[in-house]
Amino acid sequence: MTDTPIRTQRRGHVLEVTLDRPKANAIDLATSRIMGDVFNDFRDDPDLRVAIVTGAGEKFFCPGWDLKAAADGDAVDGDYGKGGFGGLQELRGLNKPVIMAVNGICCGGGLELALSGDIILAADHASFALPEIRSGTVADAASIKLPKRIPYHIAMEMLLTGRWLDVEEAARWGLVNRVLPASRLIEEARALADELASGPPLVFAAIKEIVREAEDMKFQDALNRITRSQFETVERLYRSEDQLEGARAFAEKRDPVWTGK
Numbered sequence: 579m580t581d582t583p584i585r586t587q588r589r590g591h592v593l594e595v596t597l598d599r600p601k602a603n604a605i606d607l608a609t610s611r612i613m614g615d616v617f618n619d620f621r622d623d624p625d626l627r628v629a630i631v632t633g634a635g636e637k638f639f640c641p642g643w644d645l646k647a648a649a650d651g652d653a654v655d656g657d658y659g660k661g662g663f664g665g666l667q668e669l670r671g672l673n674k675p676v677i678m679a680v681n682g683i684c685c686g687g688g689l690e691l692a693l694s695g696d697i698i699l700a701a702d703h704a705s706f707a708l709p710e711i712r713s714g715t716v717a718d719a720a721s722i723k724l725p726k727r728i729p730y731h732i733a734m735e736m737l738l739t740g741r742w743l744d745v746e747e748a749a750r751w752g753l754v755n756r757v758l759p760a761s762r763l764i765e766e767a768r769a770l771a772d773e774l775a776s777g778p779p780l781v782f783a784a785i786k787e788i789v790r791e792a793e794d795m796k797f798q799d800a801l802n803r804i805t806r807s808q809f810e811t812v813e814r815l816y817r818s819e820d821q822l823e824g825a826r827a828f829a830e831k832r833d834p835v836w837t838g839k
Contacts (some may be wrong), residue, residue: 581803583609584616585634591775592768593620598634601802605640606647609745611659618660621672624838628771631666631695632679639680639704640664642687645713646753654715663687665692667719673783673811675774678721679767681760685742690719693727696786698753699767700745701760706753709740726793728753761786775828780820784811 583599595616597603605613620626633639643663648654662668666676669689678695685707692698708724710717717737724733728751735741748754758766774782787809792800807813815821819839827834 582612584612586616589768590627590772591625592741592771593623593626593629595629595631595769596618596634597615597632597640601742602633602638602683603633603635603640603688604644604647605664605691606640606644607652608645609656610663610665611657611693612661613665614658614660615665617665617669618674621669621674627674627838628781629674629676629774630679630767630771631676632764632767633681633690635682638688638800639684640682640688640691641685642690663719664691668758673786674779675771675782675786677767677771677774679763680754681763685709686717687719690717690723693720693723697755699756699758699763699770700748700754701746701763702757703760704745704748704754704757705742706736706745706748707740707742708736711738711740717795718819740772776836778820778824778836780811780818780836784809784815787811 583597583829585596585598587594597605598608602706617629620629620650643654644652660669666672675697676695678692679722680692680698680700682701682703683705684692687708706715708720711753721737724736730750736743743753745757746755749757756766787805788800791809802810803809807816820836823834823836
């Protein structure tokens with residue numbers, strides 16, 4: 579894409595998505611709708627297996643909602659497009675891995691966007707906050723997700739005070755997977771994406787659906803649904819060519835060739 583706030587690049591089975599909206603990569607309604615279309619297409623493209631999401635520049639990943647656009651008339655409850663704000667947090671059926679490469683300030687809706695990914699890699703100068711409290715509003719998605727991702731008391735302190743976490747503290751509480759020099763962030767994200775893209779896409783799909791659906795289920799109820807093949811992705815996996823390929827490759831002592839079929 580060109581001349582849009584979202585740049586995309588395909589590398590084999592990997593889609594790279596860059597939020598490029600100077601000066602701070604804030605998201606307005608129009609940008610959110612574009613992001614929704616991008617992630618919807620990623621979900622539905624059988625040739626794409628992994629996505630990397632990052633921000634342009636060296637200072638901002640994303641500060642979230644564009645307050646200037648809001649002052650000019652963008653409604654907070656307006657049309658965010660497919661997948662809700664940022665195109666990811668409400669996108670149904672996204673059963674492919676998403677890597678967030680956080681290259682700088684990640685706050686407000688930007689942190690909520692990062693929380694919508696599966697793996698978060700962060701540059702060594704990245705920082706994180708939920709400053710909504712200072713503007714008299716609520717970080718709605720973060721209020722739901724963050725206390726499930728990091729210790730409750732740390733999440734509540736962030737929500738109630740808006741205080742900032744530097745990247746080392748974020749890593750200590752498990753908010754990010756890995757802290758990297760800024761110069762290596764995209765390189766490492768690509769290496770991880772390539773590793774995932776070479777893996778079994780049907781297994782990844784089953785993992786993502788199970789994790790998502792089991793979040794609010796009792797353990798035994800979730801396990802029963804798995805063993806009875808009541809998850810669509812699990813049923814597809816157990817009837818797939820890839821299931822047979824995995825067994826054959828193991829028996830033949832070779833690397834499997836995954837087709838996603």
